[in-house]
Amino acid sequence: MKKKHFLYTLANFSTFMVLAAIVAAPLYFASKFTQVAGVKSQSTYLIISQAEKFPGMKFSQDGTTYSLNLPNSAEAYLAVLILNNPTNQSRTYQIESSDGFFFGDNLDEKLKSISLPAGASVPVSVQSKDNSEVEFSVK
Amino acid sequence: MVPKTVIKLIDEAIIPAILLISAKIFGLIGASLIFGLPFSIHGRKILAILPSVQFANFQDYIVAENYSNLAMFIAAAAGTMYILVKAHFFHESHIHPKLQAKLAKLNLESLITPSYHLYHQAAIWLTFLWLTVAFMFISSILKITYPQITIIAFIVAANFSWVFAIDVEKEIELSRET
Numbered sequence: 056m057k058k059k060h061f062l063y064t065l066a067n068f069s070t071f072m073v074l075a076a077i078v079a080a081p082l083y084f085a086s087k088f089t090q091v092a093g094v095k096s097q098s099t100y101l102i103i104s105q106a107e108k109f110p111g112m113k114f115s116q117d118g119t120t121y122s123l124n125l126p127n128s129a130e131a132y133l134a135v136l137i138l139n140n141p142t143n144q145s146r147t148y149q150i151e152s153s154d155g156f157f158f159g160d161n162l163d164e165k166l167k168s169i170s171l172p173a174g175a176s177v178p179v180s181v182q183s184k185d186n187s188e189v190e191f192s193v194k
Numbered sequence: 195m196v197p198k199t200v201i202k203l204i205d206e207a208i209i210p211a212i213l214l215i216s217a218k219i220f221g222l223i224g225a226s227l228i229f230g231l232p233f234s235i236h237g238r239k240i241l242a243i244l245p246s247v248q249f250a251n252f253q254d255y256i257v258a259e260n261y262s263n264l265a266m267f268i269a270a271a272a273g274t275m276y277i278l279v280k281a282h283f284f285h286e287s288h289i290h291p292k293l294q295a296k297l298a299k300l301n302l303e304s305l306i307t308p309s310y311h312l313y314h315q316a317a318i319w320l321t322f323l324w325l326t327v328a329f330m331f332i333s334s335i336l337k338i339t340y341p342q343i344t345i346i347a348f349i350v351a352a353n354f355s356w357v358f359a360i361d362v363e364k365e366i367e368l369s370r371e372t
Contacts, residue, residue: 063195070196070204077207078321081214082329085266088218090248091255103252139252174336176252 091141099146100193103137103176122190125183133160134178138193140171147171152191155182199314206318213269214322221265222247225258233258256338263330263339267347270326274319274354280307281316281361287368309365316358320351327351 091101102121106114111126112135123135138158140146147170150156157165160178169177183189226233231254235245249255283293286308297303327347333339 066196067200070200074200074204074207077204077211078318078325081211081218081266081322082325084215084244085218085263085329087244088247089222089255089259089262090246091252101252137252172336174338176337 099140099142100148101139101141102179102193103139105135105137105178109135120190120192122188123181125181125187125189128183128185128187131162131180131182133162133180135181136179137176138171138179139176140173143173145170145172148177149194150179150191151194152189154186154189154191155184156180156189156191157182202310202314203318206314210270210273210318210322213273214266214326217265217269218262221262222258224265225261229254229257231258259333259338260340260343263326263333264343267323267326267330267343267350270319270323271347271350271354274316274323274358277312277316277319278354278357278361280305281312281358285309285312285361285365287365313362320355320358323351323354 102116104114106112106123109126109132112132113124114136115122115124121136123132125132138148140148147168148158149168150158155165157167157180158169158177159166160180162180162182165182171177179191181189181191225231231249233247233249233254235247237245247258249258283289284305284307286306289306294303294306297305327344330339330344330347334341334344
């Protein structure tokens with residue numbers, strides 16, 4: 056009798072698990088099916104250039120140092136780059152630059168450090184005072 | 195004994211699950227072909243049966259992901275819509291006598307659906323619809339899916355749920371009367 060009772064419980068539990076698996080399957084599939092190439096590499100961030108949207112601006116990279124050639128050094132350029140967290144965990148990023156780079160696009164709140172959830176992105180802006188050749192790196 | 199309802203729900207959930215997965219795949223392929231997004235297909239170490247589609251850059255990934263999520267939502271919404279139409283017009287408990295007579299004349303009485311069958315289907319489709327909305331909501335927070343799509347999806351899901359609730363209300367009233 057006890058064995059039968061156990062088997063009933065097991066059958067009920069298994070049926071609910073099958074139902075949950077069928078319902079969850081499409082969403083699991085949807086979340087895992089697509090990827091950005093290189094996400095599985097050791098890179099903890101991705102930098103996406105938006106420099107082509109700003110006439111006369113040039114973007115270059117030397118190792119982990121990113122440089123921008125600004126058409127007018129006196130202006131502020133918002134969201135010239137996008138930083139993405141491609142990892143599957145939340146991470147804190149710091150901008151290392153003496154040329155006026157900051158996270159976000161708010162000139163009143165120039166963030167030098169930001170915490171990003173997995174897969175999230177943040178714009179990177181620059182407001183240089185005198186240099187037209189500006190550079191930064193991310194830690 | 196395993197409850198009959200759970201077995202029925204499993205039975206009703208298989209086809210919608212396959213449809214949603216297919217919609218995601220076709221949405222992805224469609225977006226890639228229409229917008230000319232290059233992608234490559236890779237195997238996985240775990241769950242080798244499930245390949246992964248890799249896009250060359252983040253922008254391409256965002257476009258493909260948005261359109262494939264939209265396709266998945268449209269599939270879920272279409273399935274729910276089909277059930278709602280059945281519940282409203284072809285529900286055994288309150289089908290219009292004229293329509294019933296017409297269906298009988300055309301030998302299409304199989305279209306008339308009993309509540310037991312209909313409500314299990316509705317439970318599954320509405321679950322998939324709301325889970326898709328929840329998935330898109332999380333995806334929007336992560337800045338992958340455009341928030342406009344998620345807002346529209348939420349409005350559609352809320353309206354469909356409301357229409358279904360009206361049918362349930364009608365059913366309860368009828369059962370009280372009898």
